[in-house]
Amino acid sequence: MMDALRMIAANRVDHEWLTDAFAEESRTLAEGEVASRHHFIPVFYLRRWAIDGLVKAVDVDTGRAKRPLPPKSLAFERDLYTLPDDDETTDLPLRWVETHLSRIEDTCSRHIEDLVEGDTGLVVDDAAKADLAVFLGLQISRTVDARRRTLAIVNTPDSVKRRFLPAIAPTATAAQISHSMNDQLPDPKHEAIRVMLADVRNVTASTLLKRLWTMYETQAPLVTCDEPVVAIAGPPRPRNAFIASGYSAVIAYPLSPNRVLVMFHPDLQPPSPFTLDTSETEALNQEIVASSAKTAFERPVDEIIENSAVPPRPPYEEPDYTNLDDSETIRLLLASATPRNRWIPAENPPTWPVDRWYTRPSI
Secondary structure (H helix, E strand, O other), X not given: OOOHHHHHHHHOOOOHHHOHHHHHHHHHHOOOXXXXXXXXXXXXXXXXXXXXXXXXXXXOOOOEEOOOEOHHHOOEEEOOOOOOOOHHHOOOOOOHHXXXXXXXXXXXXXXXHHHHXXXXXXXXXXXXXXXXXXXXXXXXXXXXXXXXXHHHHHOOOHHHHHHHHHHHOOOOOHHHHHHHHHOOOOOHHHHHHHHHHHHHHHHHHHHHHOOEEEEEEEOOOOOEEOOOOEEEOOOOOOOOOOOOOOOOOEEEEEEEOOEEEEEEOOOOOOOOOOEEOHHHHHHHHHHHHHHOOOEEEEOOOOOOOOOOOOOOOOOOOOOOOOOXXXXXXXXHHHHHOOOOXXXXXXXXXXXXXXXXXXXXXOO
């Protein structure tokens, strides 16, 4: 397993939005903020699937479509990013994180508009890619299910962490391990929000930025979901595999009902034509729906999600670390912090979507 400390050192990214100064500006702007409806999928993003101002949400496990609603009434949770009111936050606006995310969204909404209206093929605007890498890193870490996975680690007993941390950071000294454990904020929610922001700065934004960014258009409508940054492990890995953003063959992010941003692993070559035919789009839609935690979204006139035929997501179970050896403890902790894969119970899962995406260039 790659040493976590070396991975962080190699991948830490510098960007204005990840600086203490930008965060301090957000705190100043958030003084007096009272809004408690926090969207884990940006409103501007869901608006791309709106017809007459409405978007349809579908419960993926039941296949039940809900009455179409305005984007502002979808994909939110009360006080998701509100800090706890305790000694650690005495001098902070408790809702500054929502303001922080909104500032980033304002710029990235324009970048996404440019991509949707621009040409297909490789994305060459490095400044836009740098901004969107931060935005997409935050999108990965800001969802409700991502919060659950982070809390699974934050709330893990110290006795388990003492066995887990040396395994993922074998070069770390005992003092470094101790500092890592003692550096955790006392309130789990506050710590989870800190980790949400730190993960983007330390790992996720950089690994996304190193990929080959490519725009594809589609011959049929696309859907999206409550986990819209879709990591596709790709062959030769088994269909039930989940690989983090640094190692997945492809990461897909639907931008509109007819455009998708596809980020290829550096070892792959983005293939043309940069148009997905109807069957390729159907396969990608099924993967997007399968990646959802609970809900997928589409235009009110479409019935793609209801007909996607994906299995229910396996239920989450609180891990019991009693009487486990180190290797089993680590396996269980990693499993609790990994998205649950809908294809695990499937007897005959589909092949990886868009099979031409995984061909390595000939030497």
